[in-house]
Amino acid sequence: xxxxxxxxxxxxxxxxxxxxxxxxxxxxxxxxxxxxxxxxxxxxxxxxxxxxxxxxxxxxxxxxxxxxxxxxxxxxxxxxxxxxxxxxxxxxxxxxxxxxxxxxxxxxxxxxxxxxxxxxxxxxxxxxxxxxxxxxxxxxxxxxxxxxxxxxxxxxxxxxxxxxxxxxxxxxxxxxxxxxxxxxxxxxxxxxxxxxxxxxxxxxxxxxxxxxxxxxxxxxxxxxxxxxxxxxxxxxxxxxxxxxxxxxxxxxxxxxxxxxxxxxxxxxxxxxxxxxxxxxxxxxxxxxxxxxxxxxxxxxxxxxxxxxxxxxxxxxxxxxxxxxxxxxxxxxxxxxxxxxxxxxxxxxxxxxxxxxxxxxxx
Numbered sequence: 001x002x003x004x005x006x007x008x009x010x011x012x013x014x015x016x017x018x019x020x021x022x023x024x025x026x027x028x029x030x031x032x033x034x035x036x037x038x039x040x041x042x043x044x045x046x047x048x049x050x051x052x053x054x055x056x057x058x059x060x061x062x063x064x065x066x067x068x069x070x071x072x073x074x075x076x077x078x079x080x081x082x083x084x085x086x087x088x089x090x091x092x093x094x095x096x097x098x099x100x101x102x103x104x105x106x107x108x109x110x111x112x113x114x115x116x117x118x119x120x121x122x123x124x125x126x127x128x129x130x131x132x133x134x135x136x137x138x139x140x141x142x143x144x145x146x147x148x149x150x151x152x153x154x155x156x157x158x159x160x161x162x163x164x165x166x167x168x169x170x171x172x173x174x175x176x177x178x179x180x181x182x183x184x185x186x187x188x189x190x191x192x193x194x195x196x197x198x199x200x201x202x203x204x205x206x207x208x209x210x211x212x213x214x215x216x217x218x219x220x221x222x223x224x225x226x227x228x229x230x231x232x233x234x235x236x237x238x239x240x241x242x243x244x245x246x247x248x249x250x251x252x253x254x255x256x257x258x259x260x261x262x263x264x265x266x267x268x269x270x271x272x273x274x275x276x277x278x279x280x281x282x283x284x285x286x287x288x289x290x291x292x293x294x295x296x297x298x299x300x301x302x303x304x305x306x307x308x309x310x311x312x313x314x315x316x317x318x319x320x321x322x323x324x325x326x327x328x329x330x331x332x333x334x335x336x337x338x339x340x341x342x343x344x345x346x347x348x349x350x351x352x353x354x355x356x357x358x359x360x361x362x
Contacts (some may be wrong), residue, residue: 016107248345
């Protein structure tokens with residue numbers, strides 16, 4: 001007996017933080033704005049308006065560079081409490097239609113409406129009604145993608161932005177997927193994309209020319225996944241369980257740290273903050289339906305040229321000594337360049353995985 005097709009909706013808010021700021025101050029509408037901080041600080045763009053994107057501004061770009069690309073850019077600070085309040089109201093709208101909601105962040109989520117009785121069971125009509133209600137209640141817009149699986153729904157939500165709705169019907173998948181660029185596939189980063197370009201692979205149609213064995217030969221275990229996704233196959237369910245995978249803290253410094261000694265001096269403060277966040281997280285263990293057991297310690301170091309190096313090791317305790325060890329190792333790999341950012345964190349043991357004994361550092 002064939003498994004019934006699911007009805008999946010992916011909702012993605014349009015430049016969410018920036019849209020909230022324009023809602024709060026209508027004078028900002030139609031102007032290039034970014035949310036993230038001042039160009040005089042080391043902050044990066046969290047999001048920006050479409051007017052700013054026309055100048056090449058994008059998220060994760062240092063605000064100082066964004067201003068050079070768009071001199072008229074209006075730079076605003078992050079007001080997370082305001083964005084969380086709007087996100088909570090939007091999530092409530094989602095749950096009026098289904099309990100199968102998988103939030104990915106404050107501004108996007110998957111919904112499985114396969115068994116929803118609303119709008120006569122039409123996923124497209126449900127999505128349109130949700131978009132209308134977001135406009136009416138929050139005065140901002142979102143885009144939606146509707147398909148039989150999460151992969152296709154996410155691609156569809158980005159197909160007609162902003163304030164768009166795209167439905168990929170089962171009979172349209174075969175033709176639609178061929179034109180999808182490989183960069184749209186989750187897991188295809190810059191390194192993988194560069195390798196694909198070298199192999200002459202630009203679209204899912206190009207991937208379809210290769211067998212599963214050939215893809216595995218070129219891309220390892222990711223090859224099997226590429227074989228399925230390039231054909232529009234994705235069997236992942238919408239899951240409502242929240243699993244915390246990691247916890248981290250980081251600091252971008254007003255002035256670059258010139259040497260290893262100055263980096264090591266920052267470790268105790270970072271460890272103290274990570275300890276505080278871990279204690280708060282442990283108070284929410286029931287919410288995440290898991291016991292938060294540290295398994296891996298990791299560190300990130302970003303240098304003055306914006307290159308970034310990360311390093312990890314097995315460990316279950318947050319100690320100055322552990323992160324100072326990682327700091328020394330990364331510093332050596334960075335060829336003694338000045339440091340603009342330090343970050344430390346822990347990865348948690350995932351549910352149903354055996355506990356791991358702590359390995360001694362030295």
